[in-house]
Amino acid sequence: MDGDGYLEWMRSEGRIVIVGASLAGLRAAETLREEGFTGSLTLIGDEPHEPYDRPPLSKQVLLGTASADRTLLPRRWAIDATWRLGVAATGLDMAAKRVRLADGDEVGYDRLLIATGVHARPWPHETEADLDGVFVLRTRDDAARLQRRLTSARRVLVIGAGFTGSEIASACRERGLPVTVVERAAAPLVGALGGVVGQVAAELQREHGVDLRCGLMVTGLEGDSAGRLRCAHLSDGTTVEADVALVSLGATRNTAWLAGSGLGAGPRGIACDAGCRAFDVRGIVTDDVFVAGDVARSPHALFGYQFLSLEHWGNAVAQAEVAAHNMISSSSERRPHLWVPAFWSSQFGVSIKSVGVPSLGEEILIAQGALAERRFTGVYGYQGRVIAAVTFDQTKWLEFYQRLIEGAAPFPPAFPMVDHRAEGLRPVPADFPDPSLPTHGPSVTLSGYSPTDRRVAFTPGRA
Amino acid sequence: MRLVVDLNRCQGYAQCAFLAPDVFAMHGDEALLYNPHADDAQREHVVRAAAACPVQAILVEDMGDATAPVREGLSGGR
Incomplete structure (x- = not known):
């Protein structure tokens, strides 16, 4: 069958399988139907639920103003799909074009979209992770369990002050719960926004009564005889008593099921081209396997063609739409995924938003407002151009x-800004951790004096 | 009734919080919190809020004819 004939057949009678039934999977399915795909469509999801929205789980749901089981995503288009929910994909045979499922079933495809997202990185010590009171937050079932437990919690320990951890700490404080946050960097949100903005986030947390401990790691969780969490040991030798611990140490991409498939998939995601087509391990782009959402890693022309892997709500929507369009289009009609990264968070009553890639920033300029007022605009510069803003x-x-980012406008920007303050006259280092240095290497301590009783205590690093 | 707000798009104009206060609420000066599953009794208010949103960030399921502009608004994404 020639190319055009195949595409016509694909669009009318082909089989499209989408692995991952969350935001990206749903929006891709809708786009396929919207653009006229009339073949068979199968959505496979490991959770037993219809696609639901995750951002409310760490905000409205923990505050009790929305229910964890009522965040189902509205539908933009009827998708007439076969749903395989509550059954995970366990393997991919690219030659036979089949997806293997956990129940032993196999589903054949002509075009495949992988949108399996990420899962919360669990506490690395399994016995400790199993203690009653230790939680992660990624799914709606996680949120429901945590929300229930918060009603009787005495002190909540949040391990890791990224966006999720910070939002959870905010919700807990709003519920009047004592909260301790332990972060190994010098301030919250440092990885995403750098040290200058991280300092503001730290002040916000402390003003709201968070017991914030930075530059520290949790070295162990301890339970009582009944297996309930009792306390946590920190790397400075102190102990925090808590009956709830929230492990918010970031996420890991759901690619384990692709091991041995020949697809270029690993813990950092699935590499794909700007048109969302997956690379195989040889570095050759596939014609029939596409990727979208948190699990994808794709080159962005605006950011030096770096492969960006974005855990952003808006990226999942935009990339899913591009992937779906390209799946049923000829090569000349394909579109690149050139979405400018953007995300939001709300915590401690402040709306935090960003565009661009702040972590590329070398310097930051407070172009408008003032850090001390918690109301400001920070602009990040990279090699003399505007690369991000928060x-x-x-x-x-x-x-x-x-627009400045899209136009590669010079940094620092030369405009007279509204509400520009003296403190924002000069850029300062954005203060991101050096990516070439481990932020979580092993902790090594020496004890003893004489050569014979010198002891080395080694606490392994935790990714 | 399912709804979702594209919070990348939302600029905190708070029109929705005035028109459907039982569903949308400002949390601080600019952050919006909303109930993603509003009671059907709120439909009229929610539809009005979605229509009034200056940045068309609110997507409501089953809005009939009214979905068209909202859908367009959202699919641009950013």
Whole structure:
């Protein structure tokens, strides 16, 4: 069958399988139907639920103003799909074009979209992770369990002050719960926004009564005789008593099921081209396997063609739409995924938003507002151009900076800004951790004096 | 009634919080919190809020004809 004939047949009678039934999977399915795909469509999801929205889980749901089982995503289009929910994909045979399922079933495809997302990185010590009171938050079942437990919690320990951990700490404080946050970096949100903005986040947490401990790691969780969490040991030798611990140490990409498939998939995601086509391990782009959402890693022209892997809500939607379009289009009609990264968070009553890639930033300039007022716009510069911006309660300015990023405008920007302050006259180092240095290497301590009783205590690093 | 707000798009104009206060609420000056599964009794308010949103960030399921502009608004994404 020639190319055009195949595409016509694909669009009318082909079989499309989408692995991953969350935001990206759903929006891709809708786009396929919207663009006229009339063949068979199968959505496979390891969770037993219809696609639901995750951002409310760490906010409204923990506050009790929305219910964990009622965040189902609205549908934009009837998708007339076969749903295989509650059954995980366990393998992929690219030659035979089949997806293996956990129940032993196999599903054949003509085009495959992988949108399996990420899972919360669990506490590395299994026995400790199993203690009653130790939680992660990624799924709606996680949120329901945590929300129930918070009603009787005495002190909550949040391990890791990224966005999820910070939002959880915020919700707990709002519920009046004592909260201790332990973060191994110098401040919360440092990995995403750098040290200058991280310092503001630290002050926000402390002002809201969070017992924030930075530059420390949790070295162990200890339970009582009944297996309930009792306390946590920190790397400075102190102990925090807590009956609930929330492990928020980031996420791991769901690619284990692709091991041995020949696809270029690993813990950092699945590499794909800007058109969302997956690479195989030889570095050859596939014609029939596409990737979208948190699990994808794709080159972005605006950011030096770096392969970006974005755990952003908006990226999942935009990439799913591009992938779906390209799955049923000829090569000349394909579109690149050139979405400018953007994300939001709300915590401690502040709306935090960002565009671009702040972590590429070498310097930051507070272009509008003031850090001390918790209302400001920070602009990040990289090699003399604007690469990202962040706002704290100044959303309305963000779009302007997005245009600067898209236009590779010079940094520092030369405009006279509204509400520009003296402190924002000069860029300062953005203070991101050096990516070439491990932030979580082993802790080694020496004890004893004489050569014969010198002891080395080695606490392994935790990824 | 299912709904979702594209919070990348939302700029905190708070029109929705005035028009459907039982579903949308401002949390601080600019952060919006909403109930993703509003009671059907709220439908009229929610539809009005979605229509009034200056940045068209609210997507409501089963809005009939009214879904068209909202859908367009969302699919642009950013």
